[in-house]
Amino acid sequence: MSATPKEPTILVIFGATGDLTWRKLIPALYNLHLDRYLPERLAVIGVGRREMESDSFRQRLKNGVDRFSRRGTTEPGAWSAFAQRISYFGGDLSAPQTGEGLKARLQEIEGGWGERSNRVFYLAIPPTAFEEATRQLEQLGLCKDCGHDRLVVEKPFGRDLESARTLDRLLTGMFAESQIYRIDHYLGKETVQNILALRFANSLFEPIWNRRYIDHVQITVAETVGVESRGGYYEGAGALRDMVQNHLLQILCLIAMEPPVSFAADEVRNKKVDVLRAIRPIPPEEVHHFAVRGQYGAGIVDGRAVPAYREEPGVAPASSTETYVALKLLIDNWRWQGVPFYLRTGKRLHTKVSEVAIIFRPAPHQPFPAAAVESWQPNRLVLRIQPEEGIVSRIQVKQPGTRMLLGPVDMAFHYREAFKASAPEAYETLLLDVIRGDATLFMRADQVESAWGVISPILDVWEAVPAAAFPDYSAGSWGPEAADLLIARDRHNWLQPALAEESK
Known part of the structure; x- marks a missing residue:
């Protein structure tokens, strides 16, 4: 602090x-x-x-x-x-x-x-x-x-690119950009901030943090709650605006940004903007290949029956508002060319969890016999944001016995166990930074506009063509089948979140 x-x-x-x-x-x-x-x-x-x-x-x-x-x-x-x-x-x-x-x-x-x-x-x-x-x-x-x-x-900083620009013109017409602190509470979370420390304070990771060693990246922000009393607001927002435009894209920036020269506010924010500007634009005719939307139906969450989104207060009976989004994004620069970033977020999902999974490429050569690697899995690094903050690294080891058999094991770091103290809430960190005049963790106007630019083609297509099959996933599941197909086209699958695996 x-x-x-x-x-x-x-x-x-x-x-x-x-x-x-x-x-x-x-x-x-x-x-x-x-x-x-x-x-x-x-x-x-x-x-x-x-x-x-x-x-x-x-x-x-x-x-x-x-x-x-x-x-x-x-x-x-x-x-x-x-x-x-x-x-x-x-x-x-x-x-x-x-x-x-x-x-x-x-x-x-x-x-x-x-x-x-x-x-x-x-x-x-x-x-x-x-x-x-x-x-x-x-x-x-x-x-x-x-x-x-x-x-x-x-937030919300506008509801699309044009309204964001209108809001910025209003604010910057009266105040200097340096005075404006656009707050996103996600950036105040301890583990989100620790992404920078993990990457840039440890020489172990940065040399392999690129397309040569990383196969793909998955960012998951799953909620078990529905819209409940926020139906009126959510009808005009949806998951793409409410979660992807700010929270998930900000996490992506921290994972993908280049090393800053210093921790000065504008230096860090410049690197984030570079990432957003490098995300490959999605042509309108290709949106269905890169984006999936869903809406929850009735189901069972935490052992109790819950209603469908269209049955929530303030929601239209035939609403086309999405409560789930899955995206595939590509970053066109030297570090990340060809590495897909898969993002997913939704309400009424199986488990409440927010985490980033970095999946590494296979070793270039396997000298072990085929029988030894039957349970082989690629190395991965999982950064947990909530609810149990920590870092999990999955590696391959020899299993006990007289034969050479490899199997995956996890090396886990838990904030609560390591530091024996509760981490400050996000708003504690952010309010103190405002009082101190430190804008590092706050959004700048060009960053907001660049984020809207990423999702605007998707918004335009979805608003022009209402969803025909809603609701398309049951409350308590991991989302619609179309999201599984999105990632399966690249011969990948969504990972079971590390938190869910440990709770078994």
Whole structure:
């Protein structure tokens, strides 16, 4: 975790009465407070439309921390000290008096400190409200100091390439790119960050991290939950927008990027953009060869019956929204030419797991007799992102006995066992980075647009031609048969996730 920031900071959260603040932001800040990572002079101002006393607001936040903090229920003394930093400001953002009142509150706090603070404005609000909030900030001059003022934007960053560009024009028309922190919580996960450490801090891996030694790469993000109460939102999103455009493509970038010269924010982000720009465009007529969509039907998950997607609240009875996506992507550069990257994600799948599997090419020559290698499997390196973070390496060894028989074994590293401590939640890492002004783990405008450029041809085809066979996989399965055919055309198969194998 980063060093403790020293500069005074005011964190203003727009949409402070929403779920994100209650479930994620305040529990994360409370944990940072317990770990003494927050600056000594920190004020948190929650901004919302409803009228509410600060004491009532703090009590609501405490209930959220008790439910969702990785530390469990709050300790009275620690919560009391933390809660003193929090206040509430109610009002309609479209009303001038609301902005003026917020400005006066900031000036009052800074006056008590005797110096100008860093100001972080967190937009925990729907994208439709971004313009209203940012225009207030610009007109009141609350976010004009590029060295001290920051704007945090939650995804989705648009819903296609054109809307992403429109959003960027809005934001960069009022703020410098260096002030804008586009947050993707996946990039704050410990194992996602550890991909960089694994690759670039160990000379063991980097020399073989290329097309000469790697056969293909599989990235799996599987969920057992359905859309549940998010049906209205999901109908306008789907798995391709909701998961692939941001989470899975960001993981792909970390796996495929070139070594950065330094860990400076723009140096790392430049390398990620290079990967996205090198992904081979998919012609519209070829989309069906490179992309598969699916939608879950009724089934059994974790021993209980669950409804089909079309039976969820807020979902159209004949919906063509995909809840599953599988892709084959190719990267046209020297390192990865000819190495397929297979991505899959879906809801109501068999197991909740997120991991990356690097499958290596066979040894160039097998000197062993045929009987010795009957159970041979290619070497693989599996990076687990959740729920059990760790790294598993599969190698071949001689089995005990008088004959030469080879078999696969796993060498496993588990974060929880190795470090005997719980890892910080993603939002803890990301909020602290915002406070420190470190943009390494945040999305830049060109990165967002390049990611949309990768999936836009798929979106266009799928929207033009509605799916005819939905639902096409049962809840509790690993997805539609078409996804198996996608990878089978290259004589590969989806690997059973390492977590699922260990649970047998």
